[in-house]
Amino acid sequence: MAASENMRETSTGIGSDYEQLPFFGADDQSDPMLKPVTIASCSIAYGGQGRCARTLDLGCGSGALLERIGQCCESAELVGIDISFTACTEARRRLELFGNRVQIICADLLELDPASLGQFDMIYAVGLAYCVPLAVADRVYAFIRSCLKPGGVVVIGHYTGSRAIAEESLFAMVREKVPCDLPPHEAIHQARLVLSELEARYQSNATSNIEKYAFELAMGRHAVLIYHEILNPNWRPLKTAYLEQVLAPAGIGFACSLAPELIQSAATSTARIAATEVHDDLGGGHRYSLFVRWQDRQRPDLWSPSLQWQTFLSPAPTAEAPNRYKHPDVKTGFDLNNEITRCFAEVTRVAPTSLLTIRELVNLSQIDRETLTSDVLKLIGYGAIRPSLRADTQTT
Numbered sequence: 001m002a003a004s005e006n007m008r009e010t011s012t013g014i015g016s017d018y019e020q021l022p023f024f025g026a027d028d029q030s031d032p033m034l035k036p037v038t039i040a041s042c043s044i045a046y047g048g049q050g051r052c053a054r055t056l057d058l059g060c061g062s063g064a065l066l067e068r069i070g071q072c073c074e075s076a077e078l079v080g081i082d083i084s085f086t087a088c089t090e091a092r093r094r095l096e097l098f099g100n101r102v103q104i105i106c107a108d109l110l111e112l113d114p115a116s117l118g119q120f121d122m123i124y125a126v127g128l129a130y131c132v133p134l135a136v137a138d139r140v141y142a143f144i145r146s147c148l149k150p151g152g153v154v155v156i157g158h159y160t161g162s163r164a165i166a167e168e169s170l171f172a173m174v175r176e177k178v179p180c181d182l183p184p185h186e187a188i189h190q191a192r193l194v195l196s197e198l199e200a201r202y203q204s205n206a207t208s209n210i211e212k213y214a215f216e217l218a219m220g221r222h223a224v225l226i227y228h229e230i231l232n233p234n235w236r237p238l239k240t241a242y243l244e245q246v247l248a249p250a251g252i253g254f255a256c257s258l259a260p261e262l263i264q265s266a267a268t269s270t271a272r273i274a275a276t277e278v279h280d281d282l283g284g285g286h287r288y289s290l291f292v293r294w295q296d297r298q299r300p301d302l303w304s305p306s307l308q309w310q311t312f313l314s315p316a317p318t319a320e321a322p323n324r325y326k327h328p329d330v331k332t333g334f335d336l337n338n339e340i341t342r343c344f345a346e347v348t349r350v351a352p353t354s355l356l357t358i359r360e361l362v363n364l365s366q367i368d369r370e371t372l373t374s375d376v377l378k379l380i381g382y383g384a385i386r387p388s389l390r391a392d393t394q395t396t
């Protein structure tokens with residue numbers, strides 16, 4: 001059998017896995033981190049346009065992500081592709097209310113020509129690249145390179161870092177003990193038994209924190225995810241740096257990860273990637289990584305009029321540190337010794353505010369402006385502030 005036919009057969013096999021056990025249930029309330037407005041505002045901060053007028057969802061499953069776009073962007077055109085007939089039927093049902101703005105294509109990505117779809121402002125590849133054969137993952141990247149508009153943003157869901165590497169070897173041990181031809185519910189039951197046995201055996205030995213964490217994650221996985229992730233031989237960690245490498249030839253670069261603590265302050269995508277990789281080497285896990293097709297810059301533009309900033313800091317002065325602020329999730333305090341930055345923190349903790357408005361409130365000199373920008377970048381790096389879109393900003 002020719003290699004491509006072989007690959008098609010594997011792809012069809014994956015499709016039938018999703019027919020046997022659809023991915024719904026785990027995705028009905030798609031991750032709150034994936035709010036379209038969060039994606040749009042982060043992409044604007046990193047040189048994107050923050051639009052979703054044409055949105056594409058690769059491996060759209062039951063259409064939960066497209067539904068969110070449809071709800072918040074009134075005229076957005078929504079295109080979803082999935083190999084599973086059951087998933088496409090559910091997606092069409094779920095998105096029926098958006099009428100002819102929706103197109104659900106039931107097809108194998110290997111069989112579709114990216115050029116036939118046109119260009120998109122926003123692309124989702126969530127739950128896909130890390131759990132399909134390499135040829136399908138390559139095809140996902142080819143779709144992104146071909147279909148993303150200048151200024152457009154792509155969200156890639158992936159597992160990365162040392163925790164994911166520990167999970168990879170744990171999953172392989174489970175798969176060795178669970179016959180691959182069992183019906184889904186029996187396979188899930190067996191996988192749970194194997195995981196408990198392995199955990200009991202590991203607990204009696206000295207186990208690293210990373211391994212313990214991998215067990216915790218595996219044991220807590222939804223049944224659907226046990227089947228499609230733990231028992232899936234194609235599941236693998238994907239480094240953010242690897243994603244950057246495959247997308248960079250098309251001028252698409254890393255902006256940030258959506259987990260707030262990972263919003264990156266460095267000026268270039270290469271520097272942001274380096275910081276992310278160091279962070280994930282020490283832990284990692286599941287990430288939603290945002291990549292933008294740069295137009296003219298990749299330096300974060302904090303002064304964009306479309307962006308508002310919100311601070312999660314509150315004053316916590318001590319005798320030694322009268323300008324100390326605390327973040328609910330960060331143990332160490334922040335000493336905001338610069339008066340302008342303190343003013344920024346005070347204003348943005350009351351209500352999200354743009355830097356331009358703050359400039360009007362405080363008469364900023366060029367030096368103050370530079371100091372404020374660099375302090376804000378530091379606070380972004382610590383996850384102490386977050387961007388959001390101004391209510392009157394058009395995302396479609």
Ligand SMILES: C[S@@+](CC[C@H](N)C(=O)[O-])C[C@H]1O[C@@H](n2cnc3c(N)ncnc32)[C@H](O)[C@@H]1O
Nearest residue numbers: 018023027059060061082083084108109126127
């Ligand atoms: C883990 S689910 C993710 C669904 C959705 N993106 C979400 O996050 O809820 C992966 C989806 O990718 C689809 N898929 C897998 N291989 C595919 C291929 N070769 N072409 C198109 N869709 C594929 C599956 O049918 C499944 O619905």
